[in-house]
Amino acid sequence: MGFTYSDNNGNRASGGGKRAPSRKNIKRNTASAKLFLAGVLVLLAAFLAVVCYTLSQPENVDPSQGQTDEGSLQSEAASSLEELSTVSPLSTAKPVTTTKSSSTTKKQQLLPSPGIIKINPDNWELTLVNTRYRLPEGYVPPKLLTVVNDCRLDSRVVPHYLDMYNAALEDGVKLTPFSGYRSYEMQERNYNNKIRYYQGEGYNKAEAAVKAAAVIMPPGSSEHNLGVAMDIVTCDSWFETTDEFTWLRENAYKYGFIMRYAKEKTDITGVIYEPWHWRYVGVKTATDIYKTRNAEGVEICLEEYLGVSK
Numbered sequence: 245m246g247f248t249y250s251d252n253n254g255n256r257a258s259g260g261g262k263r264a265p266s267r268k269n270i271k272r273n274t275a276s277a278k279l280f281l282a283g284v285l286v287l288l289a290a291f292l293a294v295v296c297y298t299l300s301q302p303e304n305v306d307p308s309q310g311q312t313d314e315g316s317l318q319s320e321a322a323s324s325l326e327e328l329s330t331v332s333p334l335s336t337a338k339p340v341t342t343t344k345s346s347s348t349t350k351k352q353q354l355l356p357s358p359g360i361i362k363i364n365p366d367n368w369e370l371t372l373v374n375t376r377y378r379l380p381e382g383y384v385p386p387k388l389l390t391v392v393n394d395c396r397l398d399s400r401v402v403p404h405y406l407d408m409y410n411a412a413l414e415d416g417v418k419l420t421p422f423s424g425y426r427s428y429e430m431q432e433r434n435y436n437n438k439i440r441y442y443q444g445e446g447y448n449k450a451e452a453a454v455k456a457a458a459v460i461m462p463p464g465s466s467e468h469n470l471g472v473a474m475d476i477v478t479c480d481s482w483f484e485t486t487d488e489f490t491w492l493r494e495n496a497y498k499y500g501f502i503m504r505y506a507k508e509k510t511d512i513t514g515v516i517y518e519p520w521h522w523r524y525v526g527v528k529t530a531t532d533i534y535k536t537r538n539a540e541g542v543e544i545c546l547e548e549y550l551g552v553s554k
């Protein structure tokens with residue numbers, strides 16, 4: 245579009261000079277030409293302003309696409325393994341107009357101040373972790389065990405995961421673990437990198453933190469930091485359509501696992517629909533959750549089960 249501007253101008257500027265004009269006409273023509281030129285310049289300036297503004301905007305984050313600093317192994321599911329917070333207050337920050345410094349009078353969107361949780365050893369498997377309830381800084385589970393390769397979980401969860409894995413295998417379904425425990429430090433690193441990225445895009449620190457939290461959960465607020473959740477993947481592009489998912493939906497609760505982030509509960513969990521993310525809560529709780537459903541057949545989420553949905 246922009247390329248045609250100068251051509252049009254050039255054609256018009258050179259196209260009107262066939263007759264021998266009077267001095268009056270010349271004056272008039274010169275005045276109209278000046279007016280025309282001024283108009284074109286204004287339009288051009290407006291066009292350039294729009295282009296510059298568009299180019300200066302950070303990429304729009306589409307939560308359904310997902311982003312992670314860990315690199316993607318395969319398609320959408322694997323590339324979206326980091327839980328994405330989609331709570332509206334976290335995703336409505338506006339860019340600053342200049343890169344100089346943040347305006348003190350400007351109203352800022354801030355992350356909710358989180359409460360630091362204390363894990364009760366008697367019901368550790370019910371520990372609620374999200375952006376509002378975070379693990380203490382530097383938290384490490386009491387003991388970690390490897391499930392496969394560098395995939396680890398809290399040692400108390402591993403036997404249950406393996407029972408589930410073997411039961412599925414007997415039914416001809418292979419539950420491939422992709423991502424289990426992630427350290428607090430790693431979460432912090434990824435999160436801080438994302439904050440720096442948005443600061444580089446012209447956001448001030450508070451706004452950059454809000455933007456970053458919409459993509460990568462802040463340290464201590466991911467269930468992967470707690471060591472009780474496993475992301476299970478397949479080579480298919482969308483986990484929900486796989487046999488593995490169907491099997492998990494029908495059987496995971498028998499081994500104490502729940503699908504943590506349902507599509508109907510994103511406003512409560514603050515996390516997008518993640519069919520690949522399975523979390524251990526113990527057989528009794530998982531069974532209760534699995535069987536407590538509304539009229540549409542949607543089971544309750546952990547927040548609702550624990551009575552802390554808001």
Ligand SMILES: [Zn+2]
Binds near residue numbers: 327468474475520
């Ligand atoms: Zn996950």
